[in-house]
Amino acid sequence: MYRSHTCGELRASHINDKITLSGWVQKVRDKGFVVWIDLRDRYGITQLIFDQDRSSKELLERARSLGREFVVQVKGTVLERASKNPNIPTGEVELLVSELIVLNESLLPPFTIEDQTDGGDDIRMKYRYLDIRRNPVRNNLMFRHKVAMEVRNYLSNQGFIEVETPYLIKSTPEGARDFVVPSRMNAGQFYALPQSPQTFKQLLMVGGMDKYFQIVKCFRDEDLRADRQPEFTQIDCEMAFVEQENVLNVFEGLIKHLLKEIHQAKMDTFPRITYDEALQRYGNDKPDIRFGMEFCPLAPQGGSKYGFPVFDDAELVVGINVKGSANYTRKQIDELVNWVKRPQIGASGLIWIKYNTDGTVSSSVNKFFDEEGLRHLSTQMKAKPGDLMLIMAGNIDKTRTQLSALRMELATRLGLRKNNEFAPLWVVDFPLLELDGETGRYHAMHHPFTSPKPGQLELLETDPGAVKANAYDLVLNGNEIGGGSIRIHDRKTQETMFRHLGFTPEEAKDQFGFLMNAFEYGAPPHGGIAFGLDRLVAILGGQETIRDFIAFPKNNSGRDVMIDAPSYIDPAQLAELHLKLNKNEDKSS
């Protein structure tokens, strides 16, 4: 038996007990006559003591020689500590060691195994098994487990059945790029790894499963932006005989359950805003509403002209009121102006108006606006003495995107985006289609299985861009954490949809014939939602990046640097799969 207790377990009540611990050497403190060792495992840290009065010389010597991260087993007696440590649960006691066995030695770790490590990202990824020993990473993984368990408990209690859908499915050109898997038994053919179990969950609804969920890995072979992974985890859900309202209620319940179980937070009904309103008020469709600073569309006095060409020539003039920031110095404001002009944002400029605490108004456009003009703008932005107003103008979409970025940046700088505050909302009434500016073709904004709003099917023929969908996103703290829709459940509508997305009838049949066939055998109305678990867990954990909530993440080139994958494979293996590498790229032989 390697241990009678864990390193997080001993309390004053154990004093005088003979016990056995196993764990890692966190720290050795050698004071000559006495050696203290912090012994660590997943559950905590226990202080070991060896001293010249009570320990043999040989034992003291061996304790002294232990290196960081050595794995040891110790037996001994629990004692009351002379100087207690109130910061750790085991701080009242220490273990006087009578027997020490080294279970395994350790080379010096390439970075320190402590909460604040000296290891950079690359080295941490290469030695991920050491990184996981650090409390912050391990706690994140344990937190993820807790969230997943709570999701399963909630959904299971609501009558949802977790059904495993296949990983080896069929490749379709729709959407993002598939990862494919060559078939050995079916020469020249390929499986694809699922980008989501979308069609399978719909088939489960056709199959009468009524309420389905699955926590499931999904795959997308896309060029990786920061904080994206080629494999990611989804909480995938679908319900039959539901309208949008039913879906929203059930999954609002899920998020409330998580916030309650994990943060003891009691939430009111989540706000709902339309996609159009989200763009107007926040400049994007996943607004962070932990703070205000809403967009104020501006209009000239009397409805005529501003007399300021930048405004008069713009599609949109819109401002935000940064409350209490009129004390920004000229230098600080210049820095903001430069910030929005950076290529990542790409604004041509930023106009500011200060409503000073002394009641005066100053601005960067004094040349074009007299005091009355500035006060007119200030009134529209509901500014009060002490407020700083920032205004942008130009093309609607670009201006919204740029001002939205500025709004988020300011909120971050002002500490308004608090990690321990949670502000969920539903964004509803998404457009069904979006126009690809380059190709002039319409894409499904959500996916091709999303149902148009009732009565809008005809509008598809005349004004496809105006058709709204029964589609919704759940947004939390400025992140889209879930999205879903009511689905099409009849063959004719689905065929119409595919036609508008540019599929020939043959293509539609070849790729999604099985789904359209299924719709002919009594498909019920149905709808669902999917949540990105990696992101959800990170946000619930109060962190920005998903990588440390994933045990073994890949880097931005899609590589696992720890195991060194992907890698070349044996030419014989390739031949069995009926494949050859393209000559100029064949580096394996």
Added chain:
Amino acid sequence: MYRSHTCGELRASHINDKITLSGWVQKVRDKGFVVWIDLRDRYGITQLIFDQDRSSKELLERARSLGREFVVQVKGTVLERASKNPNIPTGEVELLVSELIVLNESLLPPFTIEDQTDGGDDIRMKYRYLDIRRNPVRNNLMFRHKVAMEVRNYLSNQGFIEVETPYLIKSTPEGARDFVVPSRMNAGQFYALPQSPQTFKQLLMVGGMDKYFQIVKCFRDEDLRADRQPEFTQIDCEMAFVEQENVLNVFEGLIKHLLKEIHQAKMDTFPRITYDEALQRYGNDKPDIRFGMEFCPLAPQGGSKYGFPVFDDAELVVGINVKGSANYTRKQIDELVNWVKRPQIGASGLIWIKYNTDGTVSSSVNKFFDEEGLRHLSTQMKAKPGDLMLIMAGNIDKTRTQLSALRMELATRLGLRKNNEFAPLWVVDFPLLELDGETGRYHAMHHPFTSPKPGQLELLETDPGAVKANAYDLVLNGNEIGGGSIRIHDRKTQETMFRHLGFTPEEAKDQFGFLMNAFEYGAPPHGGIAFGLDRLVAILGGQETIRDFIAFPKNNSGRDVMIDAPSYIDPAQLAELHLKLNKNEDKSS
């Protein structure tokens, strides 16, 4: 709102309530003046009634015209039934329909959606979404969900953390064939899909996760035998600082928990037998111990010779006692003899002795044995009047395999393998290596990470086949449902192991260098187990085949016939992956 209640919910207490149901038309019974419809959903069946007194003519007409599997919504009033149906929970009431909306029509299904269907396997697979509507299939999937939830609850309560390990990993030639995934971003390189998360779970132990589990898909590209799937689900578990005894206790607890929660079965401590003993007593390493019929190795009287060449020339003479079957007719016995001679079994013959109820003894070897000789054999097999003894002789391994098959066949015929009886046992002390007769090379019996028994490392050099491992299987009703081992946790032993498996040091480093490196940074002793969820669920569900516990299984050629996967992909997609099809097999262009 599509429904106020489900089709399984209405009781006498609902009488006179106005309610709304949605579901599928299971059956229409048209008696002219009255039409009854069974409306079905996942939760049950509710009887709808339309009659000429209380329903409009038009409504009656529309009810009459509904086809099987039409999806309808109905509103109406709950009435007490004139003739109650005690066989279904809703049998006391029926719904007098006032409003009928057809939500979707249905073509005539290709097979009947009933518990006993007329659909063959192929058509059921092609229309799996209809097959899932049938109670037996849907109940299996719901049962699987329940088992998985109970597994998670038990392990989570025991302090295990579910950690997701990656699906895009590195291909290794060890073990079964990998499915591989070409990388677009890393030209000419491939990921592999995991055959199991073995190395990752060991790295999690190195990482101090202490107790890990995961319910996870695994993949093997092997020629499919009946009831094998290219993708299958594993309950994968690992623990640090454990010996075999700790692992066995925890997972015996898991199986007990499942049997208690699912079958209200209270189990005693599971028996444990060694691998060698299992072969001696049952002829295989996954014995079904729901019944006896144990192997009796036979010896000649006085230790000399039988005087029967078949026995005297054999490595092994072994019999089973089929209790109470001395009344088998000559024809029945001939049939058994033919059964063991079939190519699938391949025995050269079968010797029988009857201990008749009148006390006489008869046999197929009267020529070679006198009555005393037969009685001597009978005594060794502890036969009593009325028993039938069956004996086989020859090469040890073959004879055991053949007699084991006969033992199982007889038990099946005699009804001794009861679906609702559960007889688990541990088989322990597996050999570390097994000799491949063809290549003369040793293979790891479990996998290359399994630890030899303490003190047997030296034996590896002198008699590799004799080395026993800290490896164990959990066997339930004649099926291996789980297997595991205590692992190697130091680099030197792991290197020794790879050398004995025929790896060069370079190969070992190239494929498993990351693991051996990890062992140098304080790897704790660890061990674990993995269960095949598909099989476990099928056995707990009292069924023989796994296919109907998988929502969307593949056929024996690894095809999903419903979605028609695998399939050809676009040549452009292939080019992006830096691949070409082998010319003579290129059918896609």
